[in-house]
Amino acid sequence: MKKRYILLIMYFILLIIPIYWMINTSLKPDNEIIKKLTFIPQDFTLQNYKEIFTSPLWRSSFLNSLIYVCLNVVISLLAAIPGAYAFSRWKFRGSHHLFFWLLTNRMAPAAVFMIPFTELYYTLHIYDTHLAVALAHCLFNIPLAVWILEGFMSGIPREIDETAFIDGYSFPRFFGKIFFPLIAPGLGVAAFFCFTFSWIELILAKALTVTNAKPVVVTLTVGIGAEGVRWGLLAAAGVLTMVPGAVVVYFVRNYMAKGFALGRV
Amino acid sequence: MKNRGWIFLIPALAVMSISAFIPLMTVINYSLHYIFAGSAPTYVGLENYVEVLRDPAFLSALGRQLLFSLMVLVVQVPLGIGIALAMPKQGPAVALCLVLLGIPLLIPFNVVGIIARVFCQANIGVLPAFFGLLGYDFNVALDPIDASLTIFFLDVWHWTPLVALLCYAGLRSIPHAFYQAAEIDGASPWKTFRYVTLPKLRSVLILGVLLRFMDSFKIYAEPLLLTGGGPGSATTFMSLHVARKAQSYELGYAGASSVIYLFIVIVFSYIFFQIMTNVGKGGAQE
Numbered sequence: 001m002k003k004r005y006i007l008l009i010m011y012f013i014l015l016i017i018p019i020y021w022m023i024n025t026s027l028k029p030d031n032e033i034i035k036k037l038t039f040i041p042q043d044f045t046l047q048n049y050k051e052i053f054t055s056p057l058w059r060s061s062f063l064n065s066l067i068y069v070c071l072n073v074v075i076s077l078l079a080a081i082p083g084a085y086a087f088s089r090w091k092f093r094g095s096h097h098l099f100f101w102l103l104t105n106r107m108a109p110a111a112v113f114m115i116p117f118t119e120l121y122y123t124l125h126i127y128d129t130h131l132a133v134a135l136a137h138c139l140f141n142i143p144l145a146v147w148i149l150e151g152f153m154s155g156i157p158r159e160i161d162e163t164a165f166i167d168g169y170s171f172p173r174f175f176g177k178i179f180f181p182l183i184a185p186g187l188g189v190a191a192f193f194c195f196t197f198s199w200i201e202l203i204l205a206k207a208l209t210v211t212n213a214k215p216v217v218v219t220l221t222v223g224i225g226a227e228g229v230r231w232g233l234l235a236a237a238g239v240l241t242m243v244p245g246a247v248v249v250y251f252v253r254n255y256m257a258k259g260f261a262l263g264r265v
Numbered sequence: 266m267k268n269r270g271w272i273f274l275i276p277a278l279a280v281m282s283i284s285a286f287i288p289l290m291t292v293i294n295y296s297l298h299y300i301f302a303g304s305a306p307t308y309v310g311l312e313n314y315v316e317v318l319r320d321p322a323f324l325s326a327l328g329r330q331l332l333f334s335l336m337v338l339v340v341q342v343p344l345g346i347g348i349a350l351a352m353p354k355q356g357p358a359v360a361l362c363l364v365l366l367g368i369p370l371l372i373p374f375n376v377v378g379i380i381a382r383v384f385c386q387a388n389i390g391v392l393p394a395f396f397g398l399l400g401y402d403f404n405v406a407l408d409p410i411d412a413s414l415t416i417f418f419l420d421v422w423h424w425t426p427l428v429a430l431l432c433y434a435g436l437r438s439i440p441h442a443f444y445q446a447a448e449i450d451g452a453s454p455w456k457t458f459r460y461v462t463l464p465k466l467r468s469v470l471i472l473g474v475l476l477r478f479m480d481s482f483k484i485y486a487e488p489l490l491l492t493g494g495g496p497g498s499a500t501t502f503m504s505l506h507v508a509r510k511a512q513s514y515e516l517g518y519a520g521a522s523s524v525i526y527l528f529i530v531i532v533f534s535y536i537f538f539q540i541m542t543n544v545g546k547g548g549a550q551e
Contacts, residue, residue, distance in 0.1 A: 008351040012365055018380045018422060019368065021391065025383055037394050079276040086273035095270060102277070105285045107479040107530040111508035112523035115516065116291035120283070138284045142277055147472070192367075200373040202486050203508070217373045221490075231383055238376040245371030246364070253363050 019242075026236035033231050048236035058219060058237065064130065065199065065215040066244060071134035072198040073191050076141040080190065083142075084149035085179075089158065099150075106143045113139065114207035121208060132208045133215070137198040144197065145190045152186025188252040195248050199241075216241055295520030313521035323522055325498065326506040327529070333417065333502060334481040340421055341477055342470070345428025349436055350462075352429075363433075366426040378490025381419050385491065405492055409499030412492050416500050419487055424480070428473045435469035436462070471541045475534050482530050 025033060026048050027041040052058040086092075087099055117136050121127040126135075160182070164174040206218045220237055296313050298306035317323050352362050372380075384390050385405045392415075396403035405412040439462065447457040485504040488494050494501035494509075503526055511519035 004351045005353075008348065008362075011348060011351075012362075015365060015369060015422065015426070018384070019372075021383065022376075022380055034389055037389065037391065075280060079280045082273040082275075083277035086270040090270040092270035098274070102281070103475075104527075104531050104534075105281065106476075107482065107527060107534065108285065108289065109504055109507060109523045109526055110483060111485060111504045112292055112511055112519055112526075113288045114508075115295075115511055115519075116288035117284075119291070120287055135280065135284050138280050139288075142281055142284075146277060151468075196370050199371065202373065202375050203504075217375055220373070220379070221375055231389075234379050235383065238372070238379055241373055241376055242368060242371055246368060249364050249367035249371070253360050253367075 022235045022238050025231055026239050028232055030230060030232050048232045049240075051233060052236055052240065058216070061214055061216040061219040062240070064209075064213050065217065068130040068133040068137075068205075068213060068215065069195055069198045069244075071130055072137045072141060073194045075134055076138055076145045076194045077187065077191060079138070080142055080145035080149055081187075084146045084153055087146065087150045088153035089161070099146075102143045102146055106140045108139060110139070110201070110203040114204055117204060118207055127208065128210045128212045130213045133205050133213060134198075136204045136208055137201055139204075140201075141194040141197055145194055148190045148193065149183065149186050152183050152189075156182050192248055192252045196245060199245060292520045292523055295516045296524050297520075298517055300514070300516040309517070313517040314525065317518060317522045317525060322498065322501075323506065326501055326503050329499075329501070330482060330503040333484070334478055336417060337420060337424075337477055337481045338474060341425045341428050342474060344421070344425050345473065346432050346466070346470075348425070348429040349432035350458075352433055354437075363430070366430050366433075369423050369426050370430075372423070374486035375490055377419060377423055378487045381415060381487060381491045385415060405496075407496055409496050412488075412496060412500050416484070416488050416491065419491075420481065420484065424477060428477065431469045431473045432466060435466045439465045467541065471538060474537055474541065478534060478537065479530060482526070 024039070024041060027044055027046070028038070029043050029045050029047060032038060032041070032043050083102075087095060113136075117132075118127065121132045121136075126132045156179070160178065161174065164178050165171075169178070200217070202217045202221075205215045206221075209215060209218065216237065220234060220241075297308060297310065299309045299312070300306045348366075353359055384392050385403075387393055387404065387406070393403045402408075403411055405415050443461050443465070444457065447461050452460070482502075483504050484502050485508065488500035488502060488505055492500055494505050507519055507522050507526060510522065
């Protein structure tokens, strides 16, 4: 019993070391980073963070990322909820193949899709907009959201639907009043994973934006590989990229454990 | 009634047609043409596929990728199950564990790459200093094995929490009565795990294995930022190889190689899916 917790704590320490190291680096001035290895900042400074918060480029990058990620979560969930409901309630002709086809889209190599995406969105006049990135990220988020939500919905007995219809509920009212609250945990989990995968995606976000919707993941790559990389600044930006997700995790933490285990797969 | 399912799927299919179907068709179209900047594409049939399959660079990237992906599964899945089993079942520590597990998942790929660079940088990094104390010259820029292992452990660090979260969710859904029954029957801890826990984890493990397998094929930013796919081509995995070709506008080659890539991932995923569904069922009958 005790040994188990010691191993678990050791694992969490290993898990945190890289994150600690980034926070540590972000609180040091550049010359301390380059000159010597220090385990706590000796020359403590918030300069790196101050620079990010006062720079319009960094501020707009963070804002762009948040906008397209939220847009993606909304589109993914709106498209996935009815789809997952159909898969969980009815076995129609081709439903198994369709479910597998949806999943295969998650495997698509983003690296190659970026050129067709660029051409397509140029034609649709949405290149370099938040909508472009949000739609492109649906490629891997809709399959995942359908998958997760289908699991949650299958865990809810069909009798609930039938009883509601016998009681005279119309479909939209049934969905809003009865079904929606029941699958709320599933929505939380699906939203968390869509948020995560959209937030950390780099290839498509980079290919589909120039200036108007340039996300923070792209701003971060600027200057890496060149001499005199501003490690402190990059580390500080890296720390800040973890903040929105950590907030989301905090809100869905109670649902995280409940999901997945139900349903088809 | 039968068609009702399709009506509900319209929103998902509409979005997927823009963000999946049309691009996929375009890629397949590329793969059948010889495309050279400034001139009209010419139809060449399957020539691009032949060229890709004969290219030693593609084949070595593929071999490296398969080894990497299998290693990812072999290490991350048992480790994830172990972590989930070790986690407390109730109390305030649960929320803490879940949030800690969630944090690595939220770090963008290129930030992971930056962390790796900071860790491995020759003069300022922790890892060279640590291995220096042990008398080993750790250098990701020169030693292919150091670079490959760094990428691998980085991935283990980044994604094992996902498997652990999924398994923990699965464990929570096992009724306590199952364990009590096993205890009354005098089952050893291993037998309890094998015949009670593992079959019940099947559905989440299928999800975990497939997600990790598919996503491990997409590893791109970490090797790019750490060493640019080097030293040599030691960390040039499939996505990196294909993306390079696409970026240099060898669209025929890139299209053909990504169709092959997609085919391989789908075949393997399908095999895993079949094996895991059936093995689990066999276990339940024993």
